[in-house]
Amino acid sequence: MSTSVASSESASTSSSGLKPSGLNPSGIGASVLRREDARFITGNGRYTDDIRVEGQVYAVFVRSPYAHAKVTRVDIGDALATPRVIAVLTGADMQADGIGGLPCGWMVKQKDGTDMRSPNHPPLVVDKVNYAGEPVAIVIAETVEAARQGADAVAVDYDELQAIIDLGTATDSSEIHPGISNNLAYEWELGDRAATDAALASAAHVTRLDLTNNRLIPNAIEPRAALGVFDATTGEHTLYTTSQNPHLERLVLSAFVNIAPEHKLRVIAPDVGGGFGSKIFIYSEETAVIWAARRVRRPVKWTADRSESFLADAHGRDHLTHAELGIDASGNFVALKVHTVANLGAYLSTFGSSVPTYLYGTLLAGQYRTPNIHVEVQGVFTNTAPVDAYRGAGRPEATYVVERIVENAARELQQDPAELRRRNMIQPDQFPYQTPVALVYDVGDYEKSLDKALGLIDYDGFSARRKISEAKGHHRGIGLACYIEACGLAPSKLAIALGAGVGLYESGEVRMNPTGSVTVFTGSHSHGQGHETTFAQVVSDKLGVPFDAVEVVHGDTGRVEFGLGTYGSRSLAVGGSALIRASEKIINKGRKIAAHLMEGAEEAVDFSGGRFSLRDSNRSLSIQEVAFAAYVPGNYPDDLEPGLSEKAFYDPQNFTYPAGTHIAEVEIDGETGVVSVVNFVAVDDFGRIINPLIVHGQVHGGVAQGIGQALLEIGLYDSNGQLLTGSMMDYCLPRADDLPDFVVGTTVTHCTHNPLGVKGCGEAGAIGSPAAVMNAVTDALGVDEVSMPATPEKVWRILQGRSPRRMA
């Protein structure tokens, strides 16, 4: 797969206070090769499973084959008698040790003002299984093989119950969790219902659409793993695990699950091979491993096999939605009304409640001036794996609703879909823009991205290309998606007011070492994003030190003070900003030291390119010389502490709002129904770009996942709650030959409220692309809706039943 990278523009509508750096070849804006890749591609990465601790033993989980069943008996006798098995622990053992249930981290208020209803989620089943694959017991043995044999020997008697699987009827079915009627975690709404209804009633045209957002199963290349170590001498617990946010894991395991106090619990997330959200959450297995390590007084390791990942990693998406868009006689959107049933799975996962509410409903304005919006969401329990954030987390679902219905509206009105969008877009002079669904967009230029994307895909040449396809008996379609996302999670006050259990700031520490190198500590976590490179670029640029002299440390609660981790495209916008703030403190202190050494006034010392210089003199000092002086303070200000190390916590004032236009062009084989994405253009406004190479890589990966959702992937359970797509044979991930050469372009408006002017790029590819591809597929087929994934069978059946192509 080759890459076409369109030239990026640096048109700026706001000043961020940072000058683009032209001098530093590894600074901001440079396509520096990822420094972490050398160890990854030479087999020198250190993942959780690579870590071996003297005396470690191995855990295997006994999992329920039933989706919904009472556990009437767990007989561990034969398992304990299995050679080399040293312990078999159950949910009852956990309860006896006072280990609590896994909490949901976001309390969503229902529309009637009451709290959502969250069932207890014991890490190991105590008396009732609620999804197939739920862990019932942990078997620990000297070898993995012995642990497997021991697990096979655990005899569990199940009394099977009716499984509630179908999302459309779950609210009319028997209760999964006693006391949670209609299997409803919450009914939530946002926006003005009465005004929206009134505007729809008087609209000249109303487009209606029913949509399914298919369940997805994350497949990070590294499965989840954990190694729990208990030090009987110090009482310290250390959990090595595949986490996107080790500090949050420590906080939850300490405060809610009662594993150990925070000062006796260290969580280390070493190299982590991808997450896409699925490693944000606090899971049963990691919890059981660190608890079991204390019980058996041996280090305990567990590494999921792929089957377990399919069953027990939190899944993504899974919505049923009805939407109505009202349009006036001039083509202006006047109202959008959305009703969504969101599958939450069997329990509320760590952030499961927030994804289909605050990360979904708030994005339904899209890039448009739609004045009236109302959304109602029912969060529903089913006997399926818990559903939580997956790359994009709510925002792909929102974009899918908005961009699919806008596309259909354009077809119904016989207008060019691009022009109908353009007519309704928020204009650059309207920022800051208050949407009817809570958010205030700070900046953007949506038409610029639209125009650039239309140019890159040769929109005007499409009809000629379609004729060529038709001559071959194929069907060609084109589809747009003008997405927006809220990233840079999140202003803490706002998040906590809306129910978040934690603040969403980030911490950073910049430590100048005595000899001039820099160690940077960040609470963000890198599991594929390339922070070790990008963050080094930022600090190198800010402090004027060589890129190679900056080391980035992350993923260890024992080394990094605190952090909220990586998700929601927040690392650079929030974590990077914290590093800028810490670097500014370094410069400010350095200026005092330099002024003393140069015998000038502090106000007369300028800092640029790594040098402090005394204005109107030829005296200057490098930051390295100043750092040395700070650690060897022979000639040093009396009122200043030695050392040159600074911390900062950065709490964003607002979300950031990356936005752009994705356009997909598909060709459908008239005989087989195979959909080929033949052209794909992504033009994104991510604000300032630190490393274009990494940004393009993120876009590529995200678009690949989005195309996977649109054409290939679906997580399916049968009516008894058995996962039918439980392996790579049945769950179809995109491969290189399913994807075209992506054309990636950027436009730039700088975020107005963070010091870097950045917005975040990690999720955009997966947010814009499903709607673009499905708009193209429905365009090619001449139908209103095809449910994702548009598999060859589904498309072929439509082709068999279709009437001759409507004339365009």
Add this chain to the structure above:
Amino acid sequence: MDQQGEYRIPATQAAVWQALNDPAVLARCIPGCQSMEKTDDTHFSAKVKAKVGPVSATFDVLLELADVDPPTGYRIDGQVKGGPAGFGKGGAKVRIEAVSEGQTLLTYQVEASIGGKLAQVGSRLIDAATRKIADEFFTAFRAEVGQSEADSVADVSSQDDSEPEKTAVAAEAAPANNDQWKVWAVVFGLFVVAMVLAI
């Protein structure tokens, strides 16, 4: 999953109906069958070792005959438990009808569900595995009854499969009374196979 099939058996309807199986013979004919026991007139239990794709386990099989309607049909309900490999459960409806002199048509419909690892990684392999084991069953059965040539054909078709595959199997009707249990063994053996793997 649903499966259905039919067998033409060169024996009278009454003979087919009256035929009773010998659990010991069945145990020898069913691939991987470790034991087969008739616990009472309508209940059977068996242990069968089987492999579907990557899933291999010893399955405990419990079968119960119900709605017995001599000589035209009955229903079998069954449960299969494979411990960590998963489970199956379901029922099969059997019709036995005379089609001509000395010729009986047996049809069956199985409705079954599978769970656990068997469902997660094996569901797409069930049809093929069932056919393979049915082949093995009839090969063993021919040897057991001393017949070397197959001269009747059974069609096994599955609703899951758009290309029904013909499986050449023998349900040879040896003359006279000694044959009766063999025919019944075929029928019953198929169900055990079906309940273990078609389920």
